Amino acid sequence: MAVAALPRHAEGHGAVTNRASCVVRRAWVLAFAIACGSEQPQGYQSVADNIIVIIPRGATYYQALDSLEARGVIESRDWFSLYARLRGLPSNLKSGVYMFTPDESWNSVVSTLKKGRGLEARFTVLEGMMGFEVGERARSWLGVPRDSFAAAMRDTSLERELGIRPSPAGVEGYMYPTTYVVPMRMRARDLVKLMTHEFIARWQPEWDARLAELHMTRHQIVTLASIIEAEVRYTPDRPYVSAVYHNRLKRGMALQADPTVVYAHGRRLRRVWERQLQIHSPYNTYLNPGLPPGPINQPSDSSLIAALYPAQTGYLYFVAQPDGKHIFSASYADHLAAIKRVRQRPPPVQRPPGPPRPARRQ
Structure with a gap:
C-alpha cells in the first residue's frame, strides 16, 4: 500500500511539524x-x-x-x-x-x-556430436529454440569474435565436448559462445607450434580430428587412422571417409551404401579431394592430439573389424585381402559327439 503524500504547510511551526512527521513515517x-x-x-x-x-x-x-x-x-x-x-x-x-x-x-x-542465483542446469556435449545434435539437446534440456541455435552456430560476427575461420557450418567442431553448468534460460548465442570459448581455453599453446611443423591451419586440424572422431571407436587406433589420412593428403589421394558422407546427408546413417557415396556435397570426400570445408562434429582431445601427432607409418588404407579395431595396410592389394578376412564368417563350431544312446528296450 503506497503512503499518501502529506499536505504542504506554511513556513514556521507547521513546517517543523511536517518534517518531524515525515521522519517518523520513514522510520x-x-x-x-x-x-x-x-x-x-x-x-x-x-x-x-x-x-x-x-x-x-x-x-x-x-x-x-x-x-x-x-x-x-x-x-x-x-x-x-x-x-x-x-x-x-x-x-x-x-x-x-x-x-x-x-x-x-x-x-x-x-x-x-x-x-542472480537462479536455477541452473547441467548441459553435456558428447564427443563426436554433430552440431544439429547439440542443438537438439539444447532444445530438449534448456528450451533453446532449434532455429535460434542453428542461427547462432552460423553467426559470422561470433566467428570473427572468436577468431574462427568462417565455414558453411559455422562453429561446428568448436563447441567443446564437456559438461557445462548454465542458467535454465540461456540465449542460443550465449550458449554457443560459452562452448566455443571453452574450446579456445583448452587449445594448448604447443599445438600452434605443431601446426607450423605440419604446414596446416588449426581449422584443418580440427576438421581432420572430427573425421578421426567419427571413424574410430578403439582409441589406440586414432594415431594410425590419422597417419592414413595425412599420407593420403600428401599424395593427393581422396580421403574416402564415410563419416563425411554421413555429414553430407545431414543425419545419422546406420550404414553407408554405394548409392549414398554419390551425394553432391563439398563434404563428400569420395568425390572431392582434400579435406572437407570444415569439421563434421565436436572432436575429443584424443582425436585432436591424433590429428596433430600421427603415427609414423606408410599406411594408406584401413578397414574396421566387428570389435571396433582396425586392420591397416600400405598397399591396395593388402587392403583387399584385409577386407576379405573381415567379411569372411568364421566356420560354424563343430560340437563333439555325445555319448552313445542306450538301446531302447523291446
Missing part, C-alpha cells in the same frame, strides 16, 4: 520493511511446493515485482518495493529462472534476485 516504514524482510524460521518444504518465477531478459523492475506478486512470492508489490529499494534491488536486478518457497523471506528474495 516506521523502515522498521516495518526490516521486520518483513527478516529471516523466518522455516520447516521442511517439499520441492513440489516451491514456486518458479521467470524474470525475462530486459524485464523492468516493476514487471519483475508483478511476476513475484502474481506467483504468490510476495503479497504486496508496493510494500515489497519499499524494502527492495532500500536494499538496492532496482539497479541490481538479474534476469533468470528462480525457485522460491511459499514463505520465502523478503531478505532472501532480494538477495537471490540481486546475485
Whole structure:
C-alpha cells in the first residue's frame, strides 16, 4: 500500500511539524520493511511446493515485482518495493529462472534476485556430436529454440569474435565436448559462445607450434580430428587412422571417409551404401579431394592430439573389424585381402559327439 503524500504547510511551526512527521513515517516504514524482510524460521518444504518465477531478459523492475506478486512470492508489490529499494534491488536486478518457497523471506528474495542465483542446469556435449545434435539437446534440456541455435552456430560476427575461420557450418567442431553448468534460460548465442570459448581455453599453446611443423591451419586440424572422431571407436587406433589420412593428403589421394558422407546427408546413417557415396556435397570426400570445408562434429582431445601427432607409418588404407579395431595396410592389394578376412564368417563350431544312446528296450 503506497503512503499518501502529506499536505504542504506554511513556513514556521507547521513546517517543523511536517518534517518531524515525515521522519517518523520513514522510520516506521523502515522498521516495518526490516521486520518483513527478516529471516523466518522455516520447516521442511517439499520441492513440489516451491514456486518458479521467470524474470525475462530486459524485464523492468516493476514487471519483475508483478511476476513475484502474481506467483504468490510476495503479497504486496508496493510494500515489497519499499524494502527492495532500500536494499538496492532496482539497479541490481538479474534476469533468470528462480525457485522460491511459499514463505520465502523478503531478505532472501532480494538477495537471490540481486546475485542472480537462479536455477541452473547441467548441459553435456558428447564427443563426436554433430552440431544439429547439440542443438537438439539444447532444445530438449534448456528450451533453446532449434532455429535460434542453428542461427547462432552460423553467426559470422561470433566467428570473427572468436577468431574462427568462417565455414558453411559455422562453429561446428568448436563447441567443446564437456559438461557445462548454465542458467535454465540461456540465449542460443550465449550458449554457443560459452562452448566455443571453452574450446579456445583448452587449445594448448604447443599445438600452434605443431601446426607450423605440419604446414596446416588449426581449422584443418580440427576438421581432420572430427573425421578421426567419427571413424574410430578403439582409441589406440586414432594415431594410425590419422597417419592414413595425412599420407593420403600428401599424395593427393581422396580421403574416402564415410563419416563425411554421413555429414553430407545431414543425419545419422546406420550404414553407408554405394548409392549414398554419390551425394553432391563439398563434404563428400569420395568425390572431392582434400579435406572437407570444415569439421563434421565436436572432436575429443584424443582425436585432436591424433590429428596433430600421427603415427609414423606408410599406411594408406584401413578397414574396421566387428570389435571396433582396425586392420591397416600400405598397399591396395593388402587392403583387399584385409577386407576379405573381415567379411569372411568364421566356420560354424563343430560340437563333439555325445555319448552313445542306450538301446531302447523291446
